[in-house]
Amino acid sequence: MSALSGDPYGHSAEKSRYLSAPRRPDFTLDQDWGSYSAAEHDRWDRLFARAREVLKGRACDPFLTALNTLQLSETGIPELEKLSARLKLITGWQIVPVAELVPDDIFFDHLSHRRFPAGAFIRPEHEMDYLQEPDIFHDVFGHVPLLADPVYADFMQAYGEGGRRALDLGRLKNLARLHWYTVEFGLLKGANGLRIFGAGILSSATESVFALEDPSPNRIGFDLERVMRTNYVIDDFQQTYFVIDSFEKLLEDSYRDFGPLYARLGDASDIAAHDITETDRVINRGTRAYFNNKPKAASAVQ
Known part of the structure; x- marks a missing residue:
């Protein structure tokens, strides 16, 4: 959960109670699972039930498998400490609760040590369909399951x-x-057609349908340099979705020295x-x- 050079979000009441909670130097805090209200647990359950139904035949197989392996289907907002214990046994990753988007250098440090920062708050009722800021449903339901896939887990650590280095070279934008x-x-090319693996799509019932089935957006084969210019x-x-061939190929493309690529991008125009x-x-x-x-209307372009 990183700003990646910008925090365009406000503060909901649900988020505000965590903003005042004690935090550590690495921006993590205690989840305080017992403080969630019955209404907040119910909100998670409704979001989960809707997403699981929509994602049948749309999400990639590793994601669907991990939902069961990690027992994300238990009632109510997950206890992150218990979920982390299950995930750590599989790929060595942990989930660390945070109150808000963390600074980019802190975010990268967490990922490089196999720690995924997840917002501890859940979205308010009026943002069930359109979320302005990453919450625990987006971060845990959308991101965490694929961290149980060994290859994807390696990709996230490499990222x-x-x-x-991107921060040191001034290439964070790319x-x-x-x-x-x-x-x-992201979308993944599967044996039965395109499937979803990107957390922003997986945690959105409406975009899960749009990304795969609506004729409006482009769907383009993944190319690292092309993506970094877009x-x-x-x-x-999204107006364009990029399609990877496999997690193995994504890791191969990404696990290398980006220095020469960043040098070329310095003179390249944005797409x-x-x-x-x-x-x-x-x-x-x-x-x-x-x-x-x-x-x-004006749109926020990054």
Whole structure:
């Protein structure tokens, strides 16, 4: 749960009680599981039931398998300490509760040591369908299951290790785009068609359908340099989704020295979120119908 160079979110009442809680130098705090209300546990249960139904035939197999392995289907908001104990036995990862988006250097340090920072608060009732800030449902339901996949777990650790160098070289913008278009909004080419693995899609019932089935967005084969040049919008459905061939290939592409790539990107122009380039491996060329029919308004582009 990192700002990755910007925190555009406000503070809900649910979040505010954690903002005043004691925190450690690494921004972690105690979950205080007993403080969740019955209404908050019910909110988790409704979000979970809806997402699990929508994701049948849409989420990638490793995610669906891990939901059962990690026992995320238990009633109510998970106790992160118990969930961490189960996850650590599988891939060595832990979940550490935080109150808000943590500084980028802290975030990368956690990932590089196989610790995933998860927001301890749950979204308010009026944000059930559109979430303005990452909460425990997004972070735990969306992100944590795939940390039980050994290859994906290695990719996330490698990403954390690469983050510290990106900060030193002033290339965080490019690395953040890799995170956005894979970890948050990535699609996977499966035996039965495209499947979802990005947490931002998995934790959104509406975008789970849109990302796979709506004709509006582009769906393009993953290319690391192309992704690192591509802008994204943070307050709407994605205009382009990138499709990886496998977690093994994603790790292979990402586990290398980015120095020469960053040097090339220094002179390269950014690519708009909706653009298709001549070298793209186009899986679906979007109609843009959804985006063209929306009222014109300022969007937050990163």
